[in-house]
Amino acid sequence: MRKKVAELAGVSEATVSRVLSGGGAVKEETARRVLEAAQQLNYVPSALAQRFALRKSGNLGVILPMLPKVNLFSTYYFSEVLSGIGMTAKQRGYDLLLLFREPHEPRDYANLFRTQKIDGCIIVGAQDTPSEREALAELKQGHYPFCLVNQRFEGEAYNSVDADQRTGSIDAVRHLVSQGCTRICFLNGPSEYSNSEDRLLGYRQALEEAGLSFLPERVLLGNYSRKSGYLQAKAVAALVREGRIDAVIAANDRMAIGLLQGLKELGIRVGEEIALIGCDDSDIVRMTDPPLTSIRVPFFEIGCEAASKLLDIVTNTEDAEAFAVKLPVKLIERASSSAEDAKKA
Amino acid sequence: MRKKVAELAGVSEATVSRVLSGGGAVKEETARRVLEAAQQLNYVPSALAQRFALRKSGNLGVILPMLPKVNLFSTYYFSEVLSGIGMTAKQRGYDLLLLFREPHEPRDYANLFRTQKIDGCIIVGAQDTPSEREALAELKQGHYPFCLVNQRFEGEAYNSVDADQRTGSIDAVRHLVSQGCTRICFLNGPSEYSNSEDRLLGYRQALEEAGLSFLPERVLLGNYSRKSGYLQAKAVAALVREGRIDAVIAANDRMAIGLLQGLKELGIRVGEEIALIGCDDSDIVRMTDPPLTSIRVPFFEIGCEAASKLLDIVTNTEDAEAFAVKLPVKLIERASSSAEDAKKA
Numbered sequence: 001m002r003k004k005v006a007e008l009a010g011v012s013e014a015t016v017s018r019v020l021s022g023g024g025a026v027k028e029e030t031a032r033r034v035l036e037a038a039q040q041l042n043y044v045p046s047a048l049a050q051r052f053a054l055r056k057s058g059n060l061g062v063i064l065p066m067l068p069k070v071n072l073f074s075t076y077y078f079s080e081v082l083s084g085i086g087m088t089a090k091q092r093g094y095d096l097l098l099l100f101r102e103p104h105e106p107r108d109y110a111n112l113f114r115t116q117k118i119d120g121c122i123i124v125g126a127q128d129t130p131s132e133r134e135a136l137a138e139l140k141q142g143h144y145p146f147c148l149v150n151q152r153f154e155g156e157a158y159n160s161v162d163a164d165q166r167t168g169s170i171d172a173v174r175h176l177v178s179q180g181c182t183r184i185c186f187l188n189g190p191s192e193y194s195n196s197e198d199r200l201l202g203y204r205q206a207l208e209e210a211g212l213s214f215l216p217e218r219v220l221l222g223n224y225s226r227k228s229g230y231l232q233a234k235a236v237a238a239l240v241r242e243g244r245i246d247a248v249i250a251a252n253d254r255m256a257i258g259l260l261q262g263l264k265e266l267g268i269r270v271g272e273e274i275a276l277i278g279c280d281d282s283d284i285v286r287m288t289d290p291p292l293t294s295i296r297v298p299f300f301e302i303g304c305e306a307a308s309k310l311l312d313i314v315t316n317t318e319d320a321e322a323f324a325v326k327l328p329v330k331l332i333e334r335a336s337s338s339a340e341d342a343k344k345a
Numbered sequence: 346m347r348k349k350v351a352e353l354a355g356v357s358e359a360t361v362s363r364v365l366s367g368g369g370a371v372k373e374e375t376a377r378r379v380l381e382a383a384q385q386l387n388y389v390p391s392a393l394a395q396r397f398a399l400r401k402s403g404n405l406g407v408i409l410p411m412l413p414k415v416n417l418f419s420t421y422y423f424s425e426v427l428s429g430i431g432m433t434a435k436q437r438g439y440d441l442l443l444l445f446r447e448p449h450e451p452r453d454y455a456n457l458f459r460t461q462k463i464d465g466c467i468i469v470g471a472q473d474t475p476s477e478r479e480a481l482a483e484l485k486q487g488h489y490p491f492c493l494v495n496q497r498f499e500g501e502a503y504n505s506v507d508a509d510q511r512t513g514s515i516d517a518v519r520h521l522v523s524q525g526c527t528r529i530c531f532l533n534g535p536s537e538y539s540n541s542e543d544r545l546l547g548y549r550q551a552l553e554e555a556g557l558s559f560l561p562e563r564v565l566l567g568n569y570s571r572k573s574g575y576l577q578a579k580a581v582a583a584l585v586r587e588g589r590i591d592a593v594i595a596a597n598d599r600m601a602i603g604l605l606q607g608l609k610e611l612g613i614r615v616g617e618e619i620a621l622i623g624c625d626d627s628d629i630v631r632m633t634d635p636p637l638t639s640i641r642v643p644f645f646e647i648g649c650e651a652a653s654k655l656l657d658i659v660t661n662t663e664d665a666e667a668f669a670v671k672l673p674v675k676l677i678e679r680a681s682s683s684a685e686d687a688k689k690a
């Protein structure tokens with residue numbers, strides 16, 4: 001059989017052996033010809049030998065943060081993004097290699113390519129820190145295909161797929177203003193995430209457009225966890241009672257839900273005394289009491305788009321232009337964002 | 346440097362070259378010696394060459410169903426199990442290879458081992474079908490290490506980690522009986538999942554213990570989706586109004602929540618006219634109105650246990666005994682399972 005493969009590929013039998021045993025010094029072009037000939041003759045070498053010969057793993061890497069004491073996949077965000085990536089990879093014949101990264105672990109992403117664990121990688125939950133920037137710069141220098149999800153790095157033209165968070169905040173403010181709110185508070189997440197910055201920019205821009213002033217005391221900080229929203233309830237309740245705010249926009253649903261629970265316990269009626277808007281439109285917002293108005297972010301589609309565009313680059317040997325996709329968001333109105341008291345005032 | 350490696354390993358330089366170039370006919374024992382010598386001398390060959398030489402991938406495979414139009418990771422169940430597997434694999438130095446399987450795709454699990462994509466595999470969401478049984482039998486025959494999660498196959502002693510679903514149902518029935526309920530309905534999932542069977546067995550056993558009769562008309566069937574619970578609301582509401590049932594146990598929270606929504610729309614007060622218990626104790630049950638009583642299943646721990654026990658086998662060359670672990674469950678009482686009307690009656 002090796003003889004036939006050698007004839008079809010136009011190489012020596014020794015070369016066929018070297019390729020099919022998965023090693024040795026063979027040019028990639030030659031290896032490819034041998035593998036194609038083998039396949040045509042239904043003589044299929046092991047996948048590992050194939051990958052070794054072609055220097056391809058067949059795996060799409062997904063780098064995920066391993067946060068202590070947080071069950072990663074439990075969050076709506078990661079679940080949806082991963083589902084989108086997984087479905088697209090599957091359709092394109094790639095397997096998904098999940099790579100968990102501890103907060104203080106060195107970020108040697110390039111090594112994953114050098115050791116041929118992956119052919120491309122999507123980085124989810126990246127933060128703008130010096131070590132992250134260094135690791136990404138190394139990927140770029142090595143021409144290793146990668147894509148960021150929901151994160152951009154000021155000054156760098158990396159491939160990215162994101163949602164239009166800025167417009168989301170603008171829509172949220174406009175909606176609240178239409179409800180009669182004029183003293184709108186913003187509960188943001190950490191600034192290491194560019195999405196936090198984008199949302200804040202939208203909030204400021206929309207206030208300006210509406211002729212409302214931006215007050216730093218109305219910007220609160222959480223860390224995207226439910227608990228961090230819950231812990232802000234006391235401060236928010238005090239501001240409500242003093243008549244200093246009449247609405248809150250939270251930068252994600254988890255913080256909004258924590259805040260909602262805390263406000264309930266303190267006797268503040270959300271949807272009456274104060275309007276509340278979340279962000280993500282995750283599966284739980286329909287079940288809260290009152291149901292939560294939220295900005296729908298197409299996380300599943302973001303995952304699909306990231307995998308699809310990245311695999312286009314991986315499977316195309318030519319150097320492609322960097323892409324920066326922004327998918328639209330949509331405000332979904334529910335009972336939490338009506339402000340009955342503000343309307344009466 | 347190759348010369349030094351050769352000396353330390355006690356082999357020829359040609360052998361070192363064969364091993365470090367990642368191929369050629371070298372005994373596994375010899376390859377291991379060369380790699381160890383190389384490492385000792387800080388001369389580290391590529392990970393792929395190492396894996397090829399040792400016939401190890403360093404990957405733990407996780408086989409997951411790709412259900413059409415269902416975003417897999419969005420479900421609490423898969424999220425928690427995967428988090429547990431991922432965290433344990435990471436601690437043990439393994440990467441996670443996710444392998445999605447379409448419902449009608451051939452199940453050639455053994456090939457994943459033959460092609461050295463994975464060193465062990467965990468099968469999540471398996472169903473008792475002939476093609477699944479065939480694929481598992483092939484794994485067993487090939488001595489490929491694998492573990493089932495939340496599924497057993499009658500008559501086969503496969504490695505498995507599961508929850509004690511039977512006891513969960515027994516606890517649920519006992520709790521309802523203590524609330525004064527005597528006409529308890531059971532909303533189950535498909536029988537291809539052994540967990541469905543286990544829950545039904547527990548339900549029947551506990552009815553018998555309580556001196557209540559088992560009536561087939563009180564067993565309803567869903568498919569574990571929220572919609573399938575919602576669609577049973579009409580039938581359940583009719584049974585409630587005719588005084589034929591006073592409680593429902595749903596085999597998972599999603600069906601319970603769908604049913605809860607449907608019953609609300611039909612004007613049935615859950616927690617008063619009818620008691621309702623879910624299963625899984627997922628993150629959403631605290632947020633429903635009324636909050637849902639549920640059976641807490643330690644899915645995260647199930648994932649940890651499956652990965653840990655399986656990797657023990659993978660890293661231990663000796664043949665190990667098959668394991669079948671069952672983790673305990675716990676009823677968490679909330680407002681949905683009180684049956685005010687039943688108490689008054």
